[in-house]
Amino acid sequence: MKHAKKNKFRLFIAQKGLKSTRQRDIILDCFLSSSRHISIEELYLKLRSKNPNIGYATVYRTLKLFAESGIAREIQFGDGQTRYEHANEGEHHDHLVCTRCGTIIEFENQDIEQLQQEVAGAHGFQIENHKLELYGICAKCR
Amino acid sequence: MKHAKKNKFRLFIAQKGLKSTRQRDIILDCFLSSSRHISIEELYLKLRSKNPNIGYATVYRTLKLFAESGIAREIQFGDGQTRYEHANEGEHHDHLVCTRCGTIIEFENQDIEQLQQEVAGAHGFQIENHKLELYGICAKCR
DNA sequence: TTGCTTTTGAAAATCACTTTCATTTATAAG
DNA sequence: CTTATAAATGAAAGTGATTTTCAAAAGCAA
Ligand SMILES: [Mn+2]
Ligand SMILES: [Mn+2]
Ligand SMILES: [Zn+2]
Ligand SMILES: [Zn+2]
Numbered sequence: 001m002k003h004a005k006k007n008k009f010r011l012f013i014a015q016k017g018l019k020s021t022r023q024r025d026i027i028l029d030c031f032l033s034s035s036r037h038i039s040i041e042e043l044y045l046k047l048r049s050k051n052p053n054i055g056y057a058t059v060y061r062t063l064k065l066f067a068e069s070g071i072a073r074e075i076q077f078g079d080g081q082t083r084y085e086h087a088n089e090g091e092h093h094d095h096l097v098c099t100r101c102g103t104i105i106e107f108e109n110q111d112i113e114q115l116q117q118e119v120a121g122a123h124g125f126q127i128e129n130h131k132l133e134l135y136g137i138c139a140k141c142r
Numbered sequence: 143m144k145h146a147k148k149n150k151f152r153l154f155i156a157q158k159g160l161k162s163t164r165q166r167d168i169i170l171d172c173f174l175s176s177s178r179h180i181s182i183e184e185l186y187l188k189l190r191s192k193n194p195n196i197g198y199a200t201v202y203r204t205l206k207l208f209a210e211s212g213i214a215r216e217i218q219f220g221d222g223q224t225r226y227e228h229a230n231e232g233e234h235h236d237h238l239v240c241t242r243c244g245t246i247i248e249f250e251n252q253d254i255e256q257l258q259q260e261v262a263g264a265h266g267f268q269i270e271n272h273k274l275e276l277y278g279i280c281a282k283c284r
Numbered sequence: 285t286t287g288c289t290t291t292t293g294a295a296a297a298t299c300a301c302t303t304t305c306a307t308t309t310a311t312a313a314g
Numbered sequence: 315c316t317t318a319t320a321a322a323t324g325a326a327a328g329t330g331a332t333t334t335t336c337a338a339a340a341g342c343a344a
Contacts, residue, residue, distance in 0.1 A: 019310050019321055040301085055324035060301065078218060078273075080300070096267050105265050112261075115254045116276055123247050124281025125238050131220075131275045134258055139266025161290055161341050182331085197293035202332065222331070 001088070002032045005071045012069035026051055027062045031072065031084070037104050039081040077104075077133065094131075098138035105138070143230070144174045147213040154211035168193055169204045173214065173226065179246050181223040219246075219275065236273075240280035247280070 009028060013020055030047050031038070038046075044059045063084050066072035073087040077097055094112075096105040112132065120127045151170060155162055172189050173180070180188075186201045205226050208214035215229040219239055234255075238247040254274065262269045 058323060096265055099270060107261050109257060109261055112254055112257045115251060119249050119251055120276055123238055125278050127276050127278040128241060129277050134262055134269050134272045136267050136269040200292060
């Protein structure tokens with residue numbers, strides 16, 4: 001699926017009339033080979049270890065493009081750092097976050113999604129997106 | 143319930159060996175007479191109209207104390223501003239946020255809360271707190 | 285009152301980004 | 315290949331929200 005994402009991004013770049021650059025390729029490779037929920041700082045440092053000349057602003061700008069193209073999703077866990085996770089076409093999940101060790105577990109629950117729709121409907125709301133995060137202590141930390 | 147909150151805060155202050163000050167009283171009154179989900183900036187401006195000498199840092203510091211004492215809760219809707227809402231002992235609710243006009247609707251749904259527990263349990267997680275926000279278009283804006 | 289803390293407010297600092305701008309690079313055209 | 319042009323880059327400056335610093339002011343117990 002790495003390949004699929006690279007293609008998807010290439011297509012996005014082309015359609016927008018943007019350019020394919022060395023930096024974008026490097027950042028994409030690094031992002032795709034990183035664990036999920038990586039913070040910009042983390043990714044930047046990882047990048048710098050091999051490419052000491054890559055700019056901070058470029059990393060920020062490129063991650064925004066990834067999100068815009070649909071291959072990544074921006075997430076905020078309230079610790080003041082923006083994180084990016086790999087996004088897959090038509091997939092959705094929410095998160096369990098360990099407040100001790102920082103471990104993040106992804107989950108999907110259709111019943112919850114369904115109830116969210118019902119709640120929204122009852123208030124005449126049309127949901128565009130939502131955020132569900134469960135913070136607590138993971139199994140390992142207990 | 144304003145009175146109850148004032149008492150609760152007084153007690154908190156006393157137990158912590160902190161001091162009861164004119165500023166804290168003013169800020170508490172102002173907060174309690176404000177609409178829910180007020181941003182720090184909004185509260186600061188409201189305060190300044192009657193108390194032109196109150197410090198920015200004091201407002202920040204005091205709101206943190208409110209949250210710590212349990213009479214307020216800090217919330218982030220992702221617009222870069224921290225907001226505070228009134229918290230009531232043993233009560234909990236989540237939010238519907240209109241992305242057009244900013245209207246915020248509170249809701250409670252025990253079924254969702256129950257399912258959250260089940261999800262957490264299935265992963266060996268013990269929930270401490272959670273965040274559920276549904277973003278979309280409100281009835282009025284449609 | 286006194287003595288010891290805590291609190292306050294103004295200003296400076298911090299933190300996570302975002303913008304600016306001169307320079308470099310990608311790509312299209314010739 | 316050049317060349318032309320528009321986009322991208324990186325370093326540094328700028329932002330905006332929040333936090334810290336620090337000297338002066340205010341609470342409170344004795
Ligand atoms: Mn969901
Ligand atoms: Mn809830
Ligand atoms: Zn853990
Ligand atoms: Zn609305």
